[in-house]
Amino acid sequence: PRPDIPQQPAxxxxxxxxxxxxxxxxxxxxxxxxxxxxxxxxxxxxxxFPLPEDSAISEFSLxxxxxxxxxxxxxxxxxxxxxxxxxxxxxxxxxxxxxxxNLFKCRVYPIPAQKKKQIGLxxxxxxxxxxxxxxxxxxxxxxxxxxTAIRDVEIKVKIEEKLPIKSVYSPSHKIEVKRExxxxxxxxxxxxxxxxxxxxxxxxxxxxxEVSISALCHKKEEEGFFLLLSSPKQERTTFSKDxxxxxxxxxxxxxxxxxxxxxxxxxxxxxxxxxxxxxxIRFSTDVEAFSKDLVKVSDKTKKEAGEFIEKLQAEGGTNxxxxxxxxxxxxxxxxxxxxxxLTDGLPTAGERDISAIVKNVSEKNKDRIFVFGLGxxxxxxxxxxxxxxxxxxxxxxxxxxxxxxxxSSFYDKVSYPALSNISLSINGVETxxxxxxxxxxxxxDNQLLIFGRYKEGGKATVTISGQxxxxxxxxxxxxxxxxxxxxxxxIPRLWATRKIGxxxxxxxxxxxxxxxxxxxxxxxxxxxxxxxxTSFLVTEEREPETRRRFEELKGESVGxxxxxxxxEMAALKEETxxxxxxxxxxxxxxxxxxxxxxxxxxxxYKGDQTEKIKWLSDxxxxxxxxxxxxxxxxxxxxxxxxxxxxxxQVVE
Numbered sequence: 001p002r003p004d005i006p007q008q009p010a011x012x013x014x015x016x017x018x019x020x021x022x023x024x025x026x027x028x029x030x031x032x033x034x035x036x037x038x039x040x041x042x043x044x045x046x047x048x049f050p051l052p053e054d055s056a057i058s059e060f061s062l063x064x065x066x067x068x069x070x071x072x073x074x075x076x077x078x079x080x081x082x083x084x085x086x087x088x089x090x091x092x093x094x095x096x097x098x099x100x101x102n103l104f105k106c107r108v109y110p111i112p113a114q115k116k117k118q119i120g121l122x123x124x125x126x127x128x129x130x131x132x133x134x135x136x137x138x139x140x141x142x143x144x145x146x147x148t149a150i151r152d153v154e155i156k157v158k159i160e161e162k163l164p165i166k167s168v169y170s171p172s173h174k175i176e177v178k179r180e181x182x183x184x185x186x187x188x189x190x191x192x193x194x195x196x197x198x199x200x201x202x203x204x205x206x207x208x209x210e211v212s213i214s215a216l217c218h219k220k221e222e223e224g225f226f227l228l229l230s231s232p233k234q235e236r237t238t239f240s241k242d243x244x245x246x247x248x249x250x251x252x253x254x255x256x257x258x259x260x261x262x263x264x265x266x267x268x269x270x271x272x273x274x275x276x277x278x279x280x281i282r283f284s285t286d287v288e289a290f291s292k293d294l295v296k297v298s299d300k301t302k303k304e305a306g307e308f309i310e311k312l313q314a315e316g317g318t319n320x321x322x323x324x325x326x327x328x329x330x331x332x333x334x335x336x337x338x339x340x341x342l343t344d345g346l347p348t349a350g351e352r353d354i355s356a357i358v359k360n361v362s363e364k365n366k367d368r369i370f371v372f373g374l375g376x377x378x379x380x381x382x383x384x385x386x387x388x389x390x391x392x393x394x395x396x397x398x399x400x401x402x403x404x405x406x407x408s409s410f411y412d413k414v415s416y417p418a419l420s421n422i423s424l425s426i427n428g429v430e431t432x433x434x435x436x437x438x439x440x441x442x443x444x445d446n447q448l449l450i451f452g453r454y455k456e457g458g459k460a461t462v463t464i465s466g467q468x469x470x471x472x473x474x475x476x477x478x479x480x481x482x483x484x485x486x487x488x489x490x491i492p493r494l495w496a497t498r499k500i501g502x503x504x505x506x507x508x509x510x511x512x513x514x515x516x517x518x519x520x521x522x523x524x525x526x527x528x529x530x531x532x533x534t535s536f537l538v539t540e541e542r543e544p545e546t547r548r549r550f551e552e553l554k555g556e557s558v559g560x561x562x563x564x565x566x567x568e569m570a571a572l573k574e575e576t577x578x579x580x581x582x583x584x585x586x587x588x589x590x591x592x593x594x595x596x597x598x599x600x601x602x603x604x605y606k607g608d609q610t611e612k613i614k615w616l617s618d619x620x621x622x623x624x625x626x627x628x629x630x631x632x633x634x635x636x637x638x639x640x641x642x643x644x645x646x647x648x649q650v651v652e
Contacts, residue, residue, distance in 0.1 A: 010145040011045065012036040014116055018138060018200075020157040025129060027136055031121040035111065042110040048082070050098040050139050052125055063120035069106050079103030084621055096624065097634040098142070131479075132207050133214050133229075138200040149193045155200055157187040165204055166212040166231035167447045171490040171578055172201040179445060182234050198578070201490075205229060211419060211442070213462050213477035217454075218491045219484055220590060224454045225491040226431070226481060230464055231447040232418035239417065239469030240275040241336045242294050243268075244327040248343035248374075250284040253314040257344055257374055257403065264407040265309050268340075271415065272297045280305055283323035284316030285349045294329070317349035321357045324386070328365045335470040336420040336441075337367040338392075340411070344374035347382070354382045362389040368441065370414065372407060373563065375399050380566040381509055381557040388509075391421075391438055394570065396563050416444045419466035419473060424450065429460040429481045435498035436573060442466070449576060451495040457483030486628075489590040490578045496527040501572030508569060526603060528585035528592040588631050593639075599649075601640035610640060610649035620650065 014034040021028045037043050051073070063069065074082065079102055087093055104123075111117045127134050138155060155173075159165060164182040168175075170189070178186040187202060205214045216227045245265055249258065265280065272278055277294040278301075281287060290308045295301045320343060329337050351357050361369075369390040371383045374397050387394040395410060397403050419442040424434075434452035442448050448464075460481055465474040503520050507513075523529065584595040592603040613619050615637045623629050623643075632641045639650045 010147070011043075011111070012038065012148045013146045013150045015152040016140075016150055016154075016196075017152075018140075018155040020136065020138070020155070022127065022134075022136065022157065022159045022161075024161060025127040025134055026124065027127050028124045029122065029138065032118070033121075034116040034118045036116055037111045037113060039113060041113045043113075044107070044109040045111050047104075047106045047108050047119065049104040049121065050079075050142060051102040051104060051123070052137055052139065064108060064117065066120075069108065072105055074103045074105055076102055080624060084624070088616060093634050093636060097631040098139075129206075131214065132205050132212070133216065134204050134206065136202045140196045141199045146195070149195050151193060153189075153191045153194055153196060155187075155189040157202060159185045159187070159204060161206055163206040164208060164233060166207050166233075167203070167205040167214065167229040169203045169229060169447070169449070169576065170201060171203075171488075171494065171576070172198050174577055175202070179234050203229075205231065209475065209477075211464065211473075211475040213464060213475060213479070215462070215479045215481070216488045216491060217482055217485045218488045218590060219454075219457065219482060220486075224457065224481065224485070225495050226452055226454055227488070227491050227494070228424075228450040228452070228462065229447060230442060230450075230475075232442055232444055234445070237418070237444075237468070238273050238275070239335070240273070240277075241338065241415075241417070241469070242277045242329070243272070243415075244279045244281065244294070244329075244337070244339045246281045246283065246323050246327045246339060246341045247312070248284070248318060248323075248345065249282045249312050249314050249316070250318040250345055250348075251315050252318075252345050252377065253374075255314075258312065258314045260403040261342055261374075261407075262309050262312060264404040264411075266306060267404065267408045268411045268415075269302055269305055269309070271411065272302070273415070278305070279327070280308060281323060281327050282312055283319055283326075284314075285319055286316070287319060287322045287326050289326060318343065318345045318347055319350035320347045320382070321351040321360060324361050324369070325364060328361070329367060330364075336417060336467055338414060339365075339367060339369045339390075340372070340407075340414075341369055341386075342372040342374060342407075343378065343383070345377055346379050354379065354385070357382065358385045358389060361386060365390050368392045368420075370410070371395070372397060372403075372410075373566075374403060376560045376563050378563065379557050380562045384505075384566055385509060388438065391440075393440065394566065396567050398563070413443050413446065414441070417441045417468075418444050419464070419468055422448075422464060422466040425463045425465075427461045427463075429458045430455045433495070433499065435495065435502060437502060451491065451498055453495065454481050457481050486589070489587075492590055493527045493529065493578050493587055494575060496523045497529055497575045497578075498573055499523060500529060501569060501575065505569045505573060508565065526592055528587045528594075528603075586635060588635070589628055593632075593635060593641075599638040599640060600635040602642055604642070605640050605647065608647050610647040612649050612651050615650055615652045623648075
């Protein structure tokens, strides 16, 4: 006789490809995926697809091996019955998170024994626009029920709009953005051997302004959270700028490093704009400049600078302070001046005290310093403090990385600033805890993301000002910060992630304090955030490990660990996608739930009286009618949660 087929909610998936075309907010989504039947006999299956919430579906069709199948679209009430039936049969509440959405259902037969079954799906919807922000969502989260990793996942979104497309942002996934024209963008997400566990969310903004300003908010009873997005027009405007390259030519740069550094400098030289001014400074024990002052770009100066670079040799010590002080411009500047500083070592000549070097450079400098640390023998604390206190960033290039490729890519970005020395003001709404603390320059083909908190809702005037070449520019937008907003629940966790990154970096550079450690613990616990240094903070029982990891965090400034730490902290402070949660925690609709003694409970639960509801009872299924509860109930069979001011407990 045929063996029993194990009850399972979904067959394994081999690949999952999604092609989306959005034209004037009309989105056409085409899906190509292959299911695997691992059993030695044919199967009959039911294909379920939760439709995007509040979407206006104009077409929906399903194909199997090229043949169109007949299916049906079920409304929310009919769909809920299907989900409830699966939950009762499978004894698994996972699918409940889709209750409240319409559902496409189709019978698929046969699914051949031990073979793949290709399924194609296409639907269209009209995307909503909030102010100047358009959002597209694809239910990729459903694939987690397959239980096994998918070999290949790809989502490609082509967007065409009449208005210029400014910011393009995904809080859920790391994306690649390719801009073809002002109103034409392609977005790509790719992954291999992965088990998707969240929906794909994409935002893009539409605006005629030279620099756009938009906001997304999330607010419950307490202080709200916001995300400001700002983006320049796509067409590059070439502003005049001044740039000084400072290169370490000490003995440790011999061989591959100096060769790559020279080639990288030549690339930068070749790509200077005609109205730019530049200088090159090389340093070892002593310091030598190509020119006494900045020189105008011309064929003659570029040729002479190329010859200067070609003659550079690696020998001597490392006089970091004198090199940077030589490159600093004195007096008031009419246009942006940036310094690109490359070194592979520690200060071994001239001033060697880190605090003194940072103090002396910061007191005299008014411009941005971008630091490149080459290899593992750099003092990350020194380089990070120089860049942070001088409105720049640090980039670390490992021994096995190609310096020429990294520097040329970085230079391509920073050589086209749309707005430099940026300042932000928000009037009409009281805001606090903005991250990043120091606003970076806004470059063409890039965007600025600022996370923060606000006390009470209201109308705000948001102003971003800065320098565009030799001209001071001001951009203003009137935005609404709502008093209550349930949407965009990813914002609080991203805000907390950036704040944790900032606090950890303070500990790394300046040493720990009980206040900083306590704040990191609270944030990690409240928002369920896992990072290289906060995953162990969830339980007090692991205090010794906590102490050891913090010692490691703040202890080393030189070496491979220190470089890796510096790179990780920089990434954490600039995080744009929602972080993974700590094992034993879930973040749902703006609230963290923790698994305690086999029960998922709201982190704010303090042992209050609860109304007990039996798992799979009629009253349990009645709760699914409340919009906010299906995702909470999908946590498991035992859950403690709050609804309309009252505590409930689901029990088996």
